[in-house]
Amino acid sequence: MSAPLPARRTLDFFDAQSRARRNTGLLVFLFVFAWLATIALADVGLSVALSVDPVTLLLPVAGLVTLVVLSGSAFHAVRLASGGGDAVARMLGGRAVDRQTTDPAERRLVNVVEEMAIASGLPVPRLYVLDAESGMNAFAAGFTPERSVVAVTRGTLEGLDRDELHGVVAHELSHVLNADTRLSTRLMAMVGGLTVLALLGRILLRGDGRGKDRGVAVGAGLALLVAGSIGAFFGRLIRLAVSRQREFLADAAAVQFTRNPGGLARALGKIAQQGSRLSTPEALEASHLFFAEGVGGFLSSFLSTHPPLEERIRRITQGEPGTGGAAPPPRPVAPVGPGRDGVVLPPAIVAAAATVGRPGPEHIERAGEILSALPAGLVGLAREPLGAREVACALLLDPAPEARERQFLALERDPAVASGVRPVAARIEPLDPAARLALLDLALPALDHLSPAQADELLRDLAAVAARQARPEPFRWAVRRVIERRVAPLLGGRRNAPIRIWALEDVQVECLELLSALAWSGAAGPADAQRALEAGLAALGVPVSWRLLPAEKVDPARLDLVLAHLDEAAPQLKARILAACAACALADRTVVPGEGGIVRAVAASLGCPVPPLAAPS
Amino acid sequence: MAFLVLLALVAAVVFAAISIYNRLVTGRNGYKNAYSQIDVQLKRRHDLIPNLVETAKAYLKHERGTLEAVIAARNTAVAAGRSAAANPGDPQAMQGLSSAEGALTGSLSRLLAVAEAYPDLKANQTMSQLMEELSSTENRISFARQAYNDAVMSYNNTRETFPGLLLAGGFPAAQPFTVEVAAEREPVKVSF
Numbered sequence: 017m018s019a020p021l022p023a024r025r026t027l028d029f030f031d032a033q034s035r036a037r038r039n040t041g042l043l044v045f046l047f048v049f050a051w052l053a054t055i056a057l058a059d060v061g062l063s064v065a066l067s068v069d070p071v072t073l074l075l076p077v078a079g080l081v082t083l084v085v086l087s088g089s090a091f092h093a094v095r096l097a098s099g100g101g102d103a104v105a106r107m108l109g110g111r112a113v114d115r116q117t118t119d120p121a122e123r124r125l126v127n128v129v130e131e132m133a134i135a136s137g138l139p140v141p142r143l144y145v146l147d148a149e150s151g152m153n154a155f156a157a158g159f160t161p162e163r164s165v166v167a168v169t170r171g172t173l174e175g176l177d178r179d180e181l182h183g184v185v186a187h188e189l190s191h192v193l194n195a196d197t198r199l200s201t202r203l204m205a206m207v208g209g210l211t212v213l214a215l216l217g218r219i220l221l222r223g224d225g226r227g228k229d230r231g232v233a234v235g236a237g238l239a240l241l242v243a244g245s246i247g248a249f250f251g252r253l254i255r256l257a258v259s260r261q262r263e264f265l266a267d268a269a270a271v272q273f274t275r276n277p278g279g280l281a282r283a284l285g286k287i288a289q290q291g292s293r294l295s296t297p298e299a300l301e302a303s304h305l306f307f308a309e310g311v312g313g314f315l316s317s318f319l320s321t322h323p324p325l326e327e328r329i330r331r332i333t334q335g336e337p338g339t340g341g342a343a344p345p346p347r348p349v350a351p352v353g354p355g356r357d358g359v360v361l362p363p364a365i366v367a368a369a370a371t372v373g374r375p376g377p378e379h380i381e382r383a384g385e386i387l388s389a390l391p392a393g394l395v396g397l398a399r400e401p402l403g404a405r406e407v408a409c410a411l412l413l414d415p416a417p418e419a420r421e422r423q424f425l426a427l428e429r430d431p432a433v434a435s436g437v438r439p440v441a442a443r444i445e446p447l448d449p450a451a452r453l454a455l456l457d458l459a460l461p462a463l464d465h466l467s468p469a470q471a472d473e474l475l476r477d478l479a480a481v482a483a484r485q486a487r488p489e490p491f492r493w494a495v496r497r498v499i500e501r502r503v504a505p506l507l508g509g510r511r512n513a514p515i516r517i518w519a520l521e522d523v524q525v526e527c528l529e530l531l532s533a534l535a536w537s538g539a540a541g542p543a544d545a546q547r548a549l550e551a552g553l554a555a556l557g558v559p560v561s562w563r564l565l566p567a568e569k570v571d572p573a574r575l576d577l578v579l580a581h582l583d584e585a586a587p588q589l590k591a592r593i594l595a596a597c598a599a600c601a602l603a604d605r606t607v608v609p610g611e612g613g614i615v616r617a618v619a620a621s622l623g624c625p626v627p628p629l630a631a632p633s
Numbered sequence: 634m635a636f637l638v639l640l641a642l643v644a645a646v647v648f649a650a651i652s653i654y655n656r657l658v659t660g661r662n663g664y665k666n667a668y669s670q671i672d673v674q675l676k677r678r679h680d681l682i683p684n685l686v687e688t689a690k691a692y693l694k695h696e697r698g699t700l701e702a703v704i705a706a707r708n709t710a711v712a713a714g715r716s717a718a719a720n721p722g723d724p725q726a727m728q729g730l731s732s733a734e735g736a737l738t739g740s741l742s743r744l745l746a747v748a749e750a751y752p753d754l755k756a757n758q759t760m761s762q763l764m765e766e767l768s769s770t771e772n773r774i775s776f777a778r779q780a781y782n783d784a785v786m787s788y789n790n791t792r793e794t795f796p797g798l799l800l801a802g803g804f805p806a807a808q809p810f811t812v813e814v815a816a817e818r819e820p821v822k823v824s825f
Contacts, residue, residue, distance in 0.1 A: 129770035135776035136668055137663070137784070275779065393746035400739045465735065509680070 061239020183280025
């Protein structure tokens with residue numbers, strides 16, 4: 017079995033943007049082609065009607081068509097552009113929002129718009145609220161960044177939280193930044209010009225001449241009508257395809273501005289549930305401007321201005337389109353179906369194990385739930401370096417009172433630390449282990465900002481606390497391991513060990529020890545543990561002939577050595593080991609915190625990110 | 634004919650050179666402007682803090698240490714901001730500014746953690762408005778940093794990739810903004 021290393025796709029949104037730009041370029045080229053084809057069609061039609069050689073007629077026809085299309089375009093452009101963004105917003109029933117408003121919801125919106133203007137480097141657009149609309153939608157309009165407006169419906173204003181609002185507003189500002197309104201209006205005007213050609217044909221058809229002139233007029237009219245209609249039809253299809261590409265572009269740019277794909281994805285999810293339709297009849301004319309499909313019941317994929325919401329969510333959260341030539345990203349896959357001696361892995365477990373290194377929307381949602389359950393004060397503390405240090409110490413404290421007093425005594429080396437840890441410990445006490453793990457995750461990035469001296473002190477504090485615990489326990493061992501591994505680079509340690517191990521055969525003993533520890537930590541009895549081990553081994557891709565190590569042989573101190581050894585494995589091997597750990601932890605369909613902690617510790621030790629394991633429901 | 638082709642080639646090269654040069658200048662001005670945006674937001678934060686502390690003072694009579702630490706950190710940050718604004722891009726001044734701002738963030742988050750325990754304070758309308766403004770300002774600062782770093786990245790990309798490389802002689806590399814807490818900086822002591 018070969019499992020590719022889970023790739024890190026950190027700057028995906030830049031790729032997605034250039035891809036959307038390339039696709040737009042291609043479509044605009046197609047548009048020009050459609051226009052040339054219209055000329056050719058009109059030329060052939062007219063030459064038949066007038067019985068003249070098509071080549072001699074080509075130049076006059078090209079001139080005529082161009083003239084008609086351009087003047088038609090100019091007419092449409094003036095009609096579409098008159099009044100700018102404000103006119104559009106007012107036409108749709110918008111009310112301008114004062115930048116100094118004191119209404120809490122509007123205040124938040126103003127702040128969010130100003131924040132996103134900073135993130136995108138644009139001037140702050142004027143802001144409108146569509147009070148009469150309860151659907152969730154938003155739009156940007158205006159030809160230049162200075163004159164653009166952003167409007168949201170009342171449903172958006174009231175139904176979305178701050179992160180989601182960030183995503184929606186960032187998406188709209190991307191339309192402003194990329195001049196999508198202008199592009200879209202230009203294409204619309206061109207299509208309008210082609211329809212004028214068809215209109216001219218219809219006028220010629222209706223004319224009342226007689227004899228030969230009449231025949232020529234009918235022939236010419238028919239040629240113009242057919243060419244104009246076909247041209248306008250394809251032009252419209254291409255315009256809509258361009259519009260859909262620009263939506264993908266705006267989504268990718270919104271992720272760049274917010275660096276928070278979850279917020280935008282959740283906003284799109286809410287819109288999918290609650291609907292984005294607008295009630296005002298004028299919405300049709302501005303349908304290309306909206307955040308999500310604003311009109312119409314026909315969601316045929318060729319005739320909508322926006323891509324389907326599911327597709328947008330998928331691209332945002334995975335960063336890779338399934339269509340358009342590129343294959344979906346390879347995922348590390350554990351063997352499905354009967355293992356070599358008949359152990360069958362349920363597909364859900366395989367899927368969960370495959371998410372190692374690749375968080376999906378369900379993880380983001382789960383993380384959001386855990387995060388919102390944490391006390392706000394504690395969250396704030398965990399996000400700044402010195403507070404994170406206190407949180408780290410507090411997470412390692414033994415629940416037994418006398419051991420805990422010994423630990424505090426050891427921390428008294430620096431009275432400031434001890435007095436800082438005490439209140440934090442009291443607040444962490446009631447938290448369940450899943451919340452503690454979340455708190456650890458919050459604290460880790462802040463720990464990166466410790467100075468080397470502070471990091472060194474932290475490690476010594478942790479060692480002192482760990483040495484005085486009543487009895488070793490997997491969860492606390494894992495916490496310490498994760499923290500140590502995280503701050504190691506600050507002290508001049510290496511982020512990645514040199515690769516010395518290429519074959520699974522060289523680390524069989526280590527894998528067995530690791531998986532045994534995991535199996536025991538989540539199991540009720542030996543039979544359970546053996547089953548968990550077998551699930552892990554199947555994911556690892558070895559014949560299930562290994563026996564579970566007895567519980568007393570599993571020792572956290574040994575695990576440190578094991579992980580140090582495994583760190584020298586090649587990336588492909590690490591991915592397999594991690595997948596095996598995840599499969600082992602999920603074998604009984606529940607993830608106890610001890611297990612989750614060990615998987616995190618293993619992942620951190622091996623330098624691979626792993627999302628919180630969500631047990632399959 | 635050959636002469637015309639040559640002329641066209643030269644014109645194309647000159648045109649390309651001009652457009653690359655212009656892109657470099659645009660990029661440089663872009664990241665400088667993005668830097669000044671960070672500055673603007675830091676000022677906004679500094680202006681908000683005295684109001685916040687003034688409002689909180691009435692409720693947090695027993696937390697004088699925390700409040701004073703916030704004010705002290707704010708004043709340090711204002712001074713550091715002035716010296717960084719005087720010479721933008723200077724690594725030393727940037728370092729000082731980021732550590733002063735880091736200390737301010739620390740003392741502010743402590744204040745907010747303490748404020749959690751005072752329901753009266755949380756219910757105060759002025760306070761909740763100030764909190765909204767403060768959290769928005771914190772977002773603005775990080776978005777401004779992010780925009781600055783993105784601008785630096787795209788400028789450096791233009792500078793270091795092929796055609797731009799040839800003309801980048803007069804354009805120094807730009808430094809992205811990194812957040813660090815210097816070891817020497819006295820951490821804000823606080824009593825809960």
